[in-house]
Amino acid sequence: MSSDTDTDPELADLIAQTSEESQGLSRGSGLDRLREMGAVLRLSEADAADLEGEAGDADQTMIINMGPQHPSTHGVLRLMLELQGETVLRTKPIIGYLHTGMEKTGETLTYLQGATNVTRMDYASPLFNELAFALAVEALLGVEVPVRATWIRMLMTEMNRISSHLLFLATNGMDLGAVSMMLFGWREREEVLRFLETVTGLRMNHNYIRPGGVAADLPDGWADQVLALLDLIPPRLEEYDTLMTGQPIWRERLQGVGVITADEAVALGATGPILRSTGYAWDLRRDQPYLAYDELDFDVVVGSYGDAFDRYAIRLNEVRESMKLVRQIVDKMPSGDYRVQDKKVTPPPRARIDESMEALIHHFKLFTEGFQVPAGETYAAVESPRGELGCYIVSDGGAKPYRLRVRGPSFVNLQTLPHMMRGGLMADAVAVISSVDPIMGEVDR
């Protein structure tokens, strides 16, 4: 990093700016960085069951359960809340209802099959999981991906970011009673998913970004479809602004609710829109660029109050930034190969299999045994719509990962919930959960 700073004045400016921002952060331990150490409820389920039936005085606190089947908990999140009247004191998020041992499963699948496993973790933005996994495997393999594959990856992940944020806008609206917003958000998301489907063949769980490149080249007419989408979405976003952003009821429900400070967010390891809502500009696409993001021009959207409204506004504006990125990608899309031409990693083209015995054997070997990855360990991180999505892979030289670890941003971000809820009203709890935007598939993995 330091050698880059000497040559690139732009990067040096950026580092100076971030340094200044992070100078303001407390270097203290947990006690100094958090406003409140007692926000997390530490109570086992067995102890909670013992409390049942005990008559309490009027001034005692009450413990209630919210979820796992509550419609506003986005899947199967359960919260144990300690209430004093209408005020939330302490919260304990209880997770694991969707735990299916995907990291363990990952150890039994080859690197080619691995993408089908990780893509099911964060099901609202599956391409980011595949990307982090592919980047880690490629680092271990030491292969260089063709330029076109890199740009296709950027195009597809930015489209996926748009669809993921549209899903957030839809559910955020529904959670707060704006049911029209739910329909609007879903309608636009479907348009984006239609594009993803024409490229990958599936609406979700694409298995499109694979170690070595992408599964298929972009189909004919992809650019027209993208440009049509880019014309379609902006007026719809204007509609959202009319319906929600400027609307007094919407603002009343969100402003000042679920406030978190920059110190707290950093201490709790929060990333993505939660960290940025505190006014702290940190986006891996800009700050530790991967793929070819350093060749593109975009802004990092930040908030200023760290409340639920900022998190809503950030995601809404990140859709606009993503569209800006997509437009540049369409203009600059290079030609060439869509996957690396390394026979060890890449299966032969389908047409070759019909005429060549060797190609058939090669294809068969790759898909049954998989390819060997040199021993080593590495960590790759990408900026998913929810924050830093990391993939740590240990290889022992075999065809399957020895250990596959996925750092889900939702899992870590969920720790900010008790701190956001502390002292707030029970009625605001739903707004706070919604603004964290947890995807339970990724939390429990």
Place this chain on the structure above:
Amino acid sequence: MSDASAEEVADPEDAAPEPEPTPEKHGVPVTDSLGQEVLHPTREQYRDLVETLRGEGYLVCIDLTAVDYLAHPHRETAPGVDPERFELVVSFLSHEHRARTRLRVQVPVDDATVASIVDLHPGADALEREVFDMFGIVFEGHPDLTRILMPEDWDGHPLRKDYGVGAIPVQFKGAGKEERT
């Protein structure tokens, strides 16, 4: 791990006849893993090192996980570091320097305890609970070290290599003896 590539990662200068002094940072061996900096503290040095790093600007504990090296007891780690069955892998991020660093701490299976860093990095709370749940590594000083993903009364630690993947027997309708007669 195979010797050739592990050595390559650990110490590329190994071919020289004179053994070079082990590169160190903050008094612990440091290696380079595919361009990423990896520090190898002992369990005793671990907490102090985390504190030193925090003073240097590594304010975010971005990831904390573990690996069970049951199948590779004699793997290469870093010069002067004896491999143990478990390895705690902790990643830190510095916004200020735009840098990452990774700690790999060897943890023996017969005394699987490590000092907790929750009071230094509150964000490590859920991550340490996950490692306890999945590997059975105990974090001393953690305020609430309970299972997080598995049910509270679960037996065993699923991500250990000696914990089977398991299967649920498939029940076919009408296959029972009572129904056949």
